[in-house]
Amino acid sequence: RDIAYDPPPAADALHFRAANVLEGNWTGASTVPSRGLYPHQWSWDSAFIAIGLRHLSPLRAQTELETLLDAQWGDGRIPHIVFNPSVPLDAYFPSPDFWRSSTAGRAAGAPRTVQTSGIVQPPVHALAAWLVHRADPGLSRARGFLTRVYPRLAAWHRYLLHRRDLGGGGLASVVHPWEQGMDNSPCWDAPLSRITPAPARSFRRADLDHGAAEDRPTDLDYGRYVRLATEYRDRGYADGGGDFAVEDPAFNALLIASEHALARIARELGAPGTARHARAERLTAALIERLWDPAEGMFFCRDTRGGGPDGELIPERSVSGLLPLLLPALPRDITAALVRTAHGPHFGLGDTTRLAPSYDLLGEAFDPHRYWRGPAWFNTSWLLERGLRTHGERARADALRAAVLHLAGTSDFAEYVDPYSGEACGATGFSWTAALALDLLH
Numbered sequence: 164r165d166i167a168y169d170p171p172p173a174a175d176a177l178h179f180r181a182a183n184v185l186e187g188n189w190t191g192a193s194t195v196p197s198r199g200l201y202p203h204q205w206s207w208d209s210a211f212i213a214i215g216l217r218h219l220s221p222l223r224a225q226t227e228l229e230t231l232l233d234a235q236w237g238d239g240r241i242p243h244i245v246f247n248p249s250v251p252l253d254a255y256f257p258s259p260d261f262w263r264s265s266t267a268g269r270a271a272g273a274p275r276t277v278q279t280s281g282i283v284q285p286p287v288h289a290l291a292a293w294l295v296h297r298a299d300p301g302l303s304r305a306r307g308f309l310t311r312v313y314p315r316l317a318a319w320h321r322y323l324l325h326r327r328d329l330g331g332g333g334l335a336s337v338v339h340p341w342e343q344g345m346d347n348s349p350c351w352d353a354p355l356s357r358i359t360p361a362p363a364r365s366f367r368r369a370d371l372d373h374g375a376a377e378d379r380p381t382d383l384d385y386g387r388y389v390r391l392a393t394e395y396r397d398r399g400y401a402d403g404g405g406d407f408a409v410e411d412p413a414f415n416a417l418l419i420a421s422e423h424a425l426a427r428i429a430r431e432l433g434a435p436g437t438a439r440h441a442r443a444e445r446l447t448a449a450l451i452e453r454l455w456d457p458a459e460g461m462f463f464c465r466d467t468r469g470g471g472p473d474g475e476l477i478p479e480r481s482v483s484g485l486l487p488l489l490l491p492a493l494p495r496d497i498t499a500a501l502v503r504t505a506h507g508p509h510f511g512l513g514d515t516t517r518l519a520p521s522y523d524l525l526g527e528a529f530d531p532h533r534y535w536r537g538p539a540w541f542n543t544s545w546l547l548e549r550g551l552r553t554h555g556e557r558a559r560a561d562a563l564r565a566a567v568l569h570l571a572g573t574s575d576f577a578e579y580v581d582p583y584s585g586e587a588c589g590a591t592g593f594s595w596t597a598a599l600a601l602d603l604l605h
């Protein structure tokens with residue numbers, strides 16, 4: 164299929180509209196991902212949002228991250244949702260009474276006053292903090308922004324590197340599909356098939372009040388999400404005993420990028436960043452050793468609970484497996500292969516698609532509308548754009564940038580789009596779509 168794309172709308176009009184979306188989704192101390200579907204603060208959303216907000220108000224961008232960090236747990240984890248107490252319980256599922264963070268999470272150091280979830284999301288935060296600092300170093304220094312966030316970000320990375328090395332190979336594992344951020348990716352089908360779903364009548368999905376059922380995960384997926392989260396909660400959010408533990412390329416690549424950012428933050432604060440750079444390099448070596456597949460020219464997830472003693476690679480092509488391209492220190496043969504794979508038949512970038520689909524166009528599970536099983540998302544394309552630019556692929560980065568800006572505008576800042584037609588799916592007025600478009604305008 165081919166689609167004729169119109170020239171992008173005037174840049175300043177897009178800037179104005181994106182700023183309006185962020186303004187409308189601002190709650191006074193943080194930004195909701197979207198007004199209807201996601202009425203609380205989400206972890207990796209806030210990091211992407213801060214990256215865009217820094218161009219409108221560096222102060223608000225700093226506040227966005229600090230509000231999230233105020234809900235950090237004593238063991239270092241940054242929860243994937245910080246609940247807004249003034250939003251009714253039935254507006255989003257699972258709600259605070261499901262997670263019961265302040266009681267079930269007590270041993271792990273959950274905060275007493277703020278209600279949060281007990282799982283995490285990808286560690287984009289240190290990268291965001293560094294970019295936010297750079298937008299206005301004077302304000303950042305005057306407010307002691309980095310001085311305050313640095314120890315928290317360091318504790319967050321410590322949690323991931325120590326408590327979450329569940330595969331024993333030096334990488335962080337996710338213990339729930341929501342942690343990786345691509346909820347119903349076909350990568351999770353095999354590890355999730357071992358989980359007995361919670362009965363459908365034991366919970367009520369609020370997402371279907373706002374999103375079309377055929378664009379969202381299925382009830383069967385939800386049954387498994389609920390079972391996994393319930394068991395984690397009932398273990399007091401202790402890490403190590405669960406049936407789901409997957410090493411994901413994007414999650415770990417973002418950890419590495421953020422570790423490099425922490426090194427820069429350390430240097431800015433007058434400490435040497437060398438140990439952090441060295442750790443990032445060790446993580447990069449582990450990422451390649453455990454997740455790179457040279458024959459397929461991309462990274463894959465490792466199911467640490469499946470196959471042999473060291474687990475097994477999950478043979479599903481997700482956009483996650485391309486995102487390590489954002490790392491500057493990857494060997495040249497790997498970056499060249501990733502660029503080829505992104506622009507080849509499985510992802511079709513610059514050919515049949517203009518934004519990277521979330522999943523293999525030729526994969527059996529591909530569905531152009533169902534959430535993370537095919538649609539194109541703006542955050543993943545923003546990360547790929549950075550990667551292409553970092554590795555000198557200027558023309559391709561320019562094309563991807565133009566596509567992000569164009570589709571953000573025509574889709575009214577959709578949550579995700581059909582990767583072929585660009586048709587808007589999910590929520591509109593979605594914060595990270597607006598924020599990352601703004602970032603690319605600068």
Ligand code: 9WN
Pocket residue numbers: 196201205207208243341344345346370
């Ligand atoms: C569960 C908020 C979040 C994003 C995730 C996206 C979706 C939640 C949901 O929305 O997940 O965390 O209810 O489906 O998959 O990446 O952070 O925008």
